[in-house]
Amino acid sequence: MKMTAAALSAYGPPDVLRPVEVDVPEPGPDEVLVRVKAAGVQPFDLGVREGWVPPGAEPGFPVVPGNEFAGVVARIGERVADFAPGDDVLGYALLGGYAQYAAVPADQLVHKPVAMPWTVAGGFSGNGQGAHLALSHLRVGPGDTVLIGAAAGALGTFSVQLARAWGATTVIGTASESHHGHLRALGAVPVTYGEGLVDRIRAVAPDGVDAALDAAGPEGLRAAVAVTKKRDRVVTMVAMEEAAPRSARLGRHPLGGAPGRTHRAVREGGGGRAPAGDVPAGARGGRAPADRHTARPRQGGPHGRLSTRRGARTAGSPGPGGPRAGRGRVRATRVT
Structure with missing residues (x-):
């Protein structure tokens, strides 16, 4: 079965990100196949587009960026107990989010609050964590x-x-x-x-x-x-x-490992009001410059954040939306 993804066949400027036909990923026994409805665009994705390979990712093309998304459970692995087909979810995975479907470890997902709009949920996990x-x-x-x-x-x-x-x-x-x-x-x-x-x-x-x-x-x-x-x-x-x-x-700190901080941010931070967004952080071991996003927040949209519905087109991001990459890690500096 094929799907459309926004993928890289080379590193470079925004126009290297193009819609392609790829195989729908097969979920493993502990994974969930999510039909992506909305996804976030973050500075992290700029680093991937320019050639940075997140830890744990395999080099080579095509590269489907993005790890911050929301959607509907399409299928579950044999050992998954907390989700069922038809559930609304949000979460993150190591790359692969700029696509119609994403195979995600079940412990990286949480149920989407009913009141939370899809465009908020699609970019929730990065800034929530x-x-x-x-x-x-x-x-x-x-x-x-x-x-x-x-x-x-x-x-x-x-x-x-x-x-x-x-x-x-x-x-x-x-x-x-x-x-x-x-x-x-x-x-x-x-x-x-x-x-x-x-x-x-x-x-x-x-x-x-x-x-x-x-x-x-x-x-x-x-x-x-x-x-x-x-x-x-x-x-x-x-x-x-x-x-x-x-x-x-x-x-660099893991932002919660498993549902961790995403789960607690959903529970503690106020379901539908929280916007989607990104910490302008460490694509190359430092800060990804905010003035070089591949796309800009829509006027009147969530504060400080771009989130796209599947099928929408954004500057430099053709095809089905786009999230954050790299298993939810952030660079922070504490002043002493």
Whole structure:
């Protein structure tokens, strides 16, 4: 049986990603065959398109990028007990997501919440796991005042909701003024980027913040260091070079192994509201530059994220949508 996939037959610019006919994958005894309905496009995919081979992937063409998707269970392996044909699911796998079907280990899937739109579910796992990982390392808990940089983006929107769910008393989110309403709706106190950022944060938290997650860049990291009581509770997901002279590098961390953090992010982060997105992280052992996405978020779509329905076409991504690659790993740096 054949299917359509968006695949690479060479590495290079966006137009090397083309629709091709390939065999439908055969699920193993512990795997689930998912008919993909929506998939996310992430900076990670840029690294794959330019020639980076994720750990565990076999080199050679064709390469079907993507590991972040949502869809309907088509078939299950003989040892799978938690899913049945017809179930709505979301999850990730090592490559293969830019396709009509993906064979996925059952422990990398969770059931999609009924209220969650497909375009959100298709890009859920990357940022859901990234936010869960970062806030866990920051030990966010009851009574904390937490600073989230780039809080209106995909990772930030997850992080605000998780911090609130874990008991943070005050969550301060940096964002452009046009996104302040979004942050207030999530329960965050918005502050605007730019000159005077530290003063604006201190006006909200005069005694400082307990933990800070930077997803904005060097300016955001410098502000986080200035206002956070202890530097071991500052993490950046993007400003690696800025952090390097004073950091203890966490390196690449598995984002949950099995349903892990995706499952907990679905359960704890608020099903349908969480957007889809990516931590702009480590395609080549460093940060994948956000200004070189193969596709851009649609205006009016999920905050900071592109997710496509199967059959939709996006810039540089023809054919059936496209997710994240590489078994949910992220590079984070903790400032010390």
